[in-house]
Amino acid sequence: MPDLHPWELPRRYDVVVVGGGPAGMAAAVGACEGGAERVLMVDREHEAGGILQQCIHHGFGLHHFKEELTGPGYAQRYLEQVLEHDIDVLTDAYVLDVDASRSVSVLSGRYGRTSVDAGAVVLAMGARERTREAIRIPGTRPSGVMTAGFAQKLVNVAGYLPGKRVAILGSGDIGLIMARRLVLEGVEVVGVFELMPHANGLTRNVVQCLHDFDIPLHLSTTVVRIHGSERVEKVTVAPVDEALRPRMHEAWDVDCDTLLVSIGLIPDNELARTLGVRLDPVTTGPVVSSTMETSRDGIFACGNTVHIHDLVDWVSQESRLAGEGAGAYASGRRQAHDNVRLVPGTNVRSCVPHTITTEREHTVYLRVTQSLAPCTLRLGDVYERPLRYVVPGEMVTVKVRPRFLESFHGGALRVDVVPREEAGRE
Amino acid sequence: MDGTIPIVRTRMAGRAEEVLGMRFDVAIVGAGVVGCAIARELTRYRLTVALCEREVEVGLGTSKANSGIIHGGHRAPDGTLKAATEWRGNQLWSDMARDLPFGFARIGDLTVAFDDDDVAYLQRLLEQGLRRGVTGLEMWDAERLRREEPNLSEDIVAALHAPSSGVVNPYEACFALAESAVRNGLELRTETTVTGIERGADGFAITTDRGTLHARFVVNAAGVFGDELARMVGAEEAGLRFRKGEEYLLDKRLVGFVTRVTFPCPSPTSKGILVTPTYDGTLMVGPTATWSEADDLTTTAAGAEEVFDGARRLAPGISERDCIAEFAGVRAVAADEDFAIGHTRVPGFLNVIGIQSPGLTAAPAIALDVIDLLAEAGLALEVRDDFVPTIDAPLRFAELDPDEQARAVRGDPRFGRIACRCELVTEGEVLDAIARGARTMDGVKFRTRAGMGRCQGGFCAWRCLRLLASSQDVDVSAITKRGGRSWIALPRRDDHAATEVEHA
Numbered sequence: 001m002p003d004l005h006p007w008e009l010p011r012r013y014d015v016v017v018v019g020g021g022p023a024g025m026a027a028a029v030g031a032c033e034g035g036a037e038r039v040l041m042v043d044r045e046h047e048a049g050g051i052l053q054q055c056i057h058h059g060f061g062l063h064h065f066k067e068e069l070t071g072p073g074y075a076q077r078y079l080e081q082v083l084e085h086d087i088d089v090l091t092d093a094y095v096l097d098v099d100a101s102r103s104v105s106v107l108s109g110r111y112g113r114t115s116v117d118a119g120a121v122v123l124a125m126g127a128r129e130r131t132r133e134a135i136r137i138p139g140t141r142p143s144g145v146m147t148a149g150f151a152q153k154l155v156n157v158a159g160y161l162p163g164k165r166v167a168i169l170g171s172g173d174i175g176l177i178m179a180r181r182l183v184l185e186g187v188e189v190v191g192v193f194e195l196m197p198h199a200n201g202l203t204r205n206v207v208q209c210l211h212d213f214d215i216p217l218h219l220s221t222t223v224v225r226i227h228g229s230e231r232v233e234k235v236t237v238a239p240v241d242e243a244l245r246p247r248m249h250e251a252w253d254v255d256c257d258t259l260l261v262s263i264g265l266i267p268d269n270e271l272a273r274t275l276g277v278r279l280d281p282v283t284t285g286p287v288v289s290s291t292m293e294t295s296r297d298g299i300f301a302c303g304n305t306v307h308i309h310d311l312v313d314w315v316s317q318e319s320r321l322a323g324e325g326a327g328a329y330a331s332g333r334r335q336a337h338d339n340v341r342l343v344p345g346t347n348v349r350s351c352v353p354h355t356i357t358t359e360r361e362h363t364v365y366l367r368v369t370q371s372l373a374p375c376t377l378r379l380g381d382v383y384e385r386p387l388r389y390v391v392p393g394e395m396v397t398v399k400v401r402p403r404f405l406e407s408f409h410g411g412a413l414r415v416d417v418v419p420r421e422e423a424g425r426e
Numbered sequence: 427m428d429g430t431i432p433i434v435r436t437r438m439a440g441r442a443e444e445v446l447g448m449r450f451d452v453a454i455v456g457a458g459v460v461g462c463a464i465a466r467e468l469t470r471y472r473l474t475v476a477l478c479e480r481e482v483e484v485g486l487g488t489s490k491a492n493s494g495i496i497h498g499g500h501r502a503p504d505g506t507l508k509a510a511t512e513w514r515g516n517q518l519w520s521d522m523a524r525d526l527p528f529g530f531a532r533i534g535d536l537t538v539a540f541d542d543d544d545v546a547y548l549q550r551l552l553e554q555g556l557r558r559g560v561t562g563l564e565m566w567d568a569e570r571l572r573r574e575e576p577n578l579s580e581d582i583v584a585a586l587h588a589p590s591s592g593v594v595n596p597y598e599a600c601f602a603l604a605e606s607a608v609r610n611g612l613e614l615r616t617e618t619t620v621t622g623i624e625r626g627a628d629g630f631a632i633t634t635d636r637g638t639l640h641a642r643f644v645v646n647a648a649g650v651f652g653d654e655l656a657r658m659v660g661a662e663e664a665g666l667r668f669r670k671g672e673e674y675l676l677d678k679r680l681v682g683f684v685t686r687v688t689f690p691c692p693s694p695t696s697k698g699i700l701v702t703p704t705y706d707g708t709l710m711v712g713p714t715a716t717w718s719e720a721d722d723l724t725t726t727a728a729g730a731e732e733v734f735d736g737a738r739r740l741a742p743g744i745s746e747r748d749c750i751a752e753f754a755g756v757r758a759v760a761a762d763e764d765f766a767i768g769h770t771r772v773p774g775f776l777n778v779i780g781i782q783s784p785g786l787t788a789a790p791a792i793a794l795d796v797i798d799l800l801a802e803a804g805l806a807l808e809v810r811d812d813f814v815p816t817i818d819a820p821l822r823f824a825e826l827d828p829d830e831q832a833r834a835v836r837g838d839p840r841f842g843r844i845a846c847r848c849e850l851v852t853e854g855e856v857l858d859a860i861a862r863g864a865r866t867m868d869g870v871k872f873r874t875r876a877g878m879g880r881c882q883g884g885f886c887a888w889r890c891l892r893l894l895a896s897s898q899d900v901d902v903s904a905i906t907k908r909g910g911r912s913w914i915a916l917p918r919r920d921d922h923a924a925t926e927v928e929h930a
Contacts, residue, residue, distance in 0.1 A: 044844060094844040105828070109839035113832040131882040133751045138726050141753065143867075143907035143914050147884050158888065160902060160915035185918070229721060230911040 009090070009111050010038070014330040015323070016104045016118035017041040018095045018271065021050020022312045023124035023303020023319040025078040030323020031122065032085040035331035039087045040116065042106060044094045048082070049075035050126060051149070052312065054156045057177055059204075063313035074312060098123075098271055102298055119330030120298045122322050123272055123286070127265035127304035129174070132226075135263060137169075139226035142233075148174040148262035152181070161187055163258030167235055168192045169223045173201035173310065175262025180209035190256055191216040193223055193237050195244060198371060200264070200393050202310055223259065224251060232257050265308045275299060282350045283307040290338050290356040291325030292318065300326045307352045307365065310395050314365065318352075339410035346416040347372065349392075358405045366396040368417050378416045382408045390417055450476040450613065451805065453632055453641035455620050455655055457484035459596060460781050461647035462603035463793035468800075469610035472808040476639055477604070477612055478632070480619040480651075482909030483869045485600025488649050489786070490872065491723070491755025493673065493702050493713060494596045495687055497784040498535055498588030500555025500563060507765040511788035511795065513558050516590060518790035526606055527819035528598035529705035535591035535687035536566075536575065538740065539584045544691040548586040555588070562589040577683050577741050591687055595705045596786055597872040605862055606817050610810075615639075616865070617909060620648075623659040625772055630659070643774045643800055650720040650758045652766075652779030661770035664780045665761030668720045671713025672729035673755070676748040681707040688740050699736025701744070711737035711744060713755070723754045750880065757782035767792060767799075774803055820858050820873070824850035845893070846886035848879025856890055860897045868908040870894065891915070 014036035017028045020043025028041040041048065052060070055071025062068055065077060082089065093108035102118045129147040144163055151162040152174060166182055168175045171194040179189045192210060197220050199206045210217050218237070224246045225236040238251035267285040269277075278287045278295035285306040286294040292302050302322035303315045328334070338355035342364065349367040356362045366377075373389030377396070383404040390396055396417070405413075452468055454461045457479035465477045481487065499513030523530040539545045548565065555563045566585045571578060574587075608614050615636070622633040629642040648655040653663040681703075690698035702710045714729045730746065737744045760766045760780030765788070767778050776799055778792060785792075801807055823831060823841055835842035840854035851874045859873035867883075870876055870890050877883035877890065891914060895902045906912040 044847070092843060094847065096850075107831070107835065107842055107844065109835065109842035112835040112839075112842060113828060128881045129884050131884060133749075133882050136730065136746070136749055136752065138724065138730070140724050143912040146887075150884055150887055153888055154915050158902065158915070159918055161918060162915060164916070224727075225724075229723065230906075230908075231913060 009040075009106065009114055009116055010088075012117045013038045013040040013088070014119040015039045015122065015326045016116055017122045017124055017323070018098070018104070019043060019050065019124035019126060019303075019305070020045070020048030020089065020091065021124065021126050021303065022052055022075070022078065022315045023126065023305065024048070024050070024122070025075070025082050026316040026319035027122040027124050027300070027302055027323035027326065028087045029078070029081045029085055030320035031120075031327040031330070032087065032323075033320075034324035034327025035333065036119070036327035039085070040090060040118075041082065041087055042090045042093050042095050044092070046092055048079060048089055048091060054149075054153050055177070056156045057181065060312050063311065064316050071312075078316070095271065098275055098299070100275065100296060120300060120326035122319075122326045123269070123294070123299065123301040123305050124303050124319060124322075125268045125271065125305045127308055128268045129261070129265055130263045132259075132261050137223055137226055140228055142226070142228040142231050144228070144232035144258045145226060146258070146260060148172065148178045148260045151178055151258075151260050155181060155185060161185060162260070163232075163256070164188065165190060165256045166258040166260055167223070167254050167256040168260045168262060170194060170261060170263035171199040171201050171206070171217065172262035172264055173205050175260055176201045176205040176209040178260060178262070179215050180213055183213050183215065189213075189215050190254055191218055193218045193221045195222040195240060196220070198391065198393065202394055203391070222246060224248065226259065232259055235259055265304060267305050267307065269301075269305050272301060272305070277301070280307075280350065280354065282344070283352065287354045288352065290353050290360070290362055291328075292322030292353065293325055293329070298326075298329050300329075307350060307367075309365075310393070314395065314397060317363065318365070340405065340408070341412045343412050343414045345414040346418055347390075348415050348417055351415050356400060358402055358408060358410065361402065362400045364398045364400050364415075366398065366415065366417070368392055368396065372417060372419055374420045375417055376420050378414075378418065379404065380408065380413045382413075386420065387417065448476075448613070448639055449629075450474045450639065450641040452476070452643045452645060452800065453478065453630070453639060454645040454647055455632075456647035456649050456651070457481075457600070457604060457614070457616070458487055458489040458647065458649050459485060459600050459603070459786055459789045460778055460792055461645070462600050462607065463789045464645055464647060464778070464796050465612050466603045466607040466610070467793040467797050469607045469612050470810060470813045472810055473805070475607075475612050476615060476641065477607070478615045478618045478620055478634060480617070482617050482865050482906065483863070484604040484614070484616065485597050486868060486872070486908060488755055488757060489600050490597045491673070491753050492596060492671070492757075492783070492786060493700060493710060494593050494704060494786070495535070495700075495702060495784075496530070496532075496592040496594055497787040498555065498563070498591040499558055499560040499787075500551050500588060502784060504554065507767055508784060508788065509558065511765070511791040512784045513560055515784070515788035515791035518794075519592065519594065519787075522599070522603075522790055525815040526599070526602035526817060528602045529595035530592060530599070531705055532590060532592035533686055533703060534587060534589040535689060536571070536588075537586045537689045537691060538571070538578065538582045539691060540581055541583065545584050547691045548584060551586055560588065560590060563587070564589075575684060575686065575688070577743055578688065579740055579742055587686075593687065593702065593705050594786070601862070601873055602817060606815070608863075609817060610813055620655060620658070623655070623775075625659060625774070629774065643776070643803060643805055645776045645778055645796060645800075647778045647781075649779070649781070650756055652758055652777065656770065656777060656779070659772050659775050661772045661775050661777060664766035664777065666758045666780060667761075668718050668722070668756045669759050669782070670716050670718035670722055670754055670756050672725045672733060673710050673712035673753055674730065674733050674749050675704075675751040676709040676711065676744065677750050678708055680709045680744070680748055683709060683743065684741050690736070690740060699733050699740070701737050701740050709744070718756060720756055720758075722756060725752045725754050729754075751878075751882070765792070767795065769799060769803065776800070776803070820862065821855060823852045823855060845889045846874070846876035846879065848881050848885075849875040851876040851886070853889065853893060856893050857897060860894060865894070865898070866906050866908050866912075867891070867894070867914065887914075
């Protein structure tokens with residue numbers, strides 16, 4: 001970063017990217033490739049990279065870089081690109097506000113409270129974890145109840161352990177990864193308890209993190225009480241019925257000093273909310289176009305701020321697109337308007353982006369509500385294709401090519417994922 | 427002052443050895459709101475005063491875990507100490523709020539009637555209040571109520587409005603009272619549990635787990651431990667039992683949904699569930715009232731059901747789905763349900779126990795009464811001319827306008843680093859809280875709001891841990907949530923041997 005007067009940042013950038021995690025880094029690079037000359041990326045941490053920096057396990061980049069990297073390794077690949085593109089990186093800084101005229105208020109110890117005008121803005125703030133409070137577990141409120149992500153930061157970044165005997169509520173990917181990580185650190189992991197009848201995380205994580213380490217996974221089971229006045233002393237768990245109500249007479253106690261909570265992520269989009277951007281009630285992130293533009297002109301969004309991804313590779317891909325869109329917008333090149341609105345139909349919880357064009361190829365990301373195998377993906381009545389299996393814990397990515405939609409002339413397009421037989425009958 | 431916001435440094439606790447054998451005029455046991463208020467009143471005089479607290483911070487027992495209501499003064503039964511202190515206490519909160527920085531607002535309260543019996547009860551409350559000089563009481567008909575509080579139930583037929591009622595952030599009040607008292611010379615001993623008291627020829631020897639101190643007078647403000655303390659010295663006990671109350675906090679979405687503290691009429695079996703807008707505007711619903719152990723701070727599924735059913739009866743739009751946090755507190759209840767304040771058969775040992783609702787309201791009046799009792803018992807009161815009634819308000823970055831924020835960061839770059847993003851709390855504020863006496867994660871949280879928002883500490887916990895550790899020059903593993911064994915992180919396996927000792 002150029003040596004600037006201590007209280008001044010350049011007043012204007014073509015593109016300002018809020019967040020320097022995987023989404024922000026890819027968006028910043030994308031912005032340059034989309035034609036932006038001056039790009040600023042703001043991150044609240046001391047160094048960019050976001051949550052990747054605490055994900056020291058491997059398994060990143062298989063799709064994007066065609067090799068297996070650790071989280072920090074993946075982040076480094078992108079950081080190098082960020083630096084090659086002469087992107088200004090402002091760390092230890094926080095975006096307080098973005099207004100509709102794209103004036104970005106930035107708070108930093110180095111530059112004070114200042115504002116920057118942006119030709120386009122990319123929101124890439126990521127997500128936060130759902131907490132114990134979000135699901136109201138009765139009992140006491142001792143120390144030792146923490147999100148899996150916080151435990152991950154403690155272990156991998158700070159060099160501490162969250163406890164000696166750990167129970168995990170929820171089978172989100174971070175919880176699964178942490179189960180293995182803690183065992184490797186010599187911590188006893190007594191089990192993973194999942195309310196739903198299926199695991200929430202990726203199948204590969206269930207296998208590699210739990211099965212390979214003999215960590216029991218209790219499906220259709222939840223924590224119904226937390227004990228301990230100062231530190232967690234034990235938790236009571238109980239199986240649940242079909243309506244997810246605990247069967248208390250079958251409850252049992254699990255001795256532990258720590259309860260990790262891994263019950264999902266929520267897009268962190270306070271900025272989008274205050275901007276008045278239209279939100280999708282299902283993803284709780286912004287509604288976005290095929291270039292990841294929100295309902296506000298020149299405000300783009302990408303990554304977990306928009307919808308929760310399982311793989312960082314897809315975050316990078318989607319975010320580069322957002323950056324390119326923002327770069328093009330800032331250079332005065334508006335792209336073609338979308339003419340297709342994707343509507344989640346049977347067994348589809350959400351679709352991102354929300355609109356596409358029939359002109360170009362698009363990657364569409366789906367979440368399903370129920371597991372099916374084998375099954376068929378249908379786009380209205382114009383296109384269908386077989387899928388080997390779908391599960392709610394894994395995002396489905398679909399390339400939609402212009403030729404699929406040759407016979408479609410725009411408007412609402414329903415997206416269904418149905419059992420193969422059903423599709424065949426019609 | 428050119429935007430420079432100095433971080434104040436207040437000495438909150440010296441080393442234990444320093445007070446070993448020290449002689450005080452008065453020792454107070456228990457730093458809840460009552461103990462803190464008494465301590466601060468006493469520092470107005472030329473006296474040496476010690477305040478012993480078993481917890482690591484002040485005000486984190488019953489004083490923290492309650493509804494935070496400053497009652498109107500018309501509710502306590504006639505002829506009780508509660509009635510004698512409630513209205514005076516209510517009025518005194520304005521003086522305290524003028525001098526000390528804590529959240530306090532007179533938002534008013536409503537007692538609502540669903541039928542004729544309830545209306546008759548409101549009438550009795552009104553008359554009782556008028557007799558005590560409570561100002562502003564007014565009966566509202568259904569139409570007026572609808573206009574003022576459109577989200578309350580349509581089944582309500584009348585309401586008694588008490589505009590003098592208010593809400594306070596009770597923990598902030600405790601922190602401010604203690605800080606003010608320390609500034610005026612109070613010796614505050616936290617993490618100090620009294621294990622024995624003996625009366626000698628010239629006062630009391632108070633044995634603690636950190637040494638012995640001596641005092642001519644002892645004030646028992648030990649909350650749920652009140653009887654235990656009285657027993658140590660052979661004073662009268664109050665027959666304390668413990669009543670637990672569960673409270674549930676609702677999401678910011680419901681700010682403004684109900685704007686006044688709303689009470690139902692009590693039934694023979696229950697005092698009822700209230701809807702309380704906290705000082706910050708978020709709604710709190712509760713409390714339950716069940717007999718419990720002194721240390722039972724559990725919330726229960728049954729409690730949640732009772733609270734939300736009760737709250738919905740008052741305001742049907744309230745839902746469990748809006749709950750963001752929950753807690754429980756225990757009130758110490760004397761056998762006769764009244765406060766137990768006064769001399770005991772042990773000369774010089776005063777009881778100030780059984781302080782349940784409306785104890786928070788009454789606290790400043792209780793403090794003045796205790797000063798009178800101490801004078802009766804022979805304590806000479808000489809007013810100081812150097813008492814400083816005020817303390818500097820902590821900077822609240824989120825409440826500043828953009829120019830003030832810019833000035834604050836220029837003055838100290840630590841106000842330019844966000845610690846908690848949900849509540850927009852800066853590192854500068856966290857460090858200020860530590861300088862003012864925060865020692866634990868809860869101490870930081872209740873002083874700054876860091877960790878109180880939607881993510882409940884997911885992001886800021888590490889930053890706060892690090893700041894707490896580095897400013898006290900200890901390892902992160904020594905930092906607790908709220909003292910005792912509430913550790914948060916352990917050193918890695920290689921260092922386990924050392925840890926076993928520490929956390930054993």
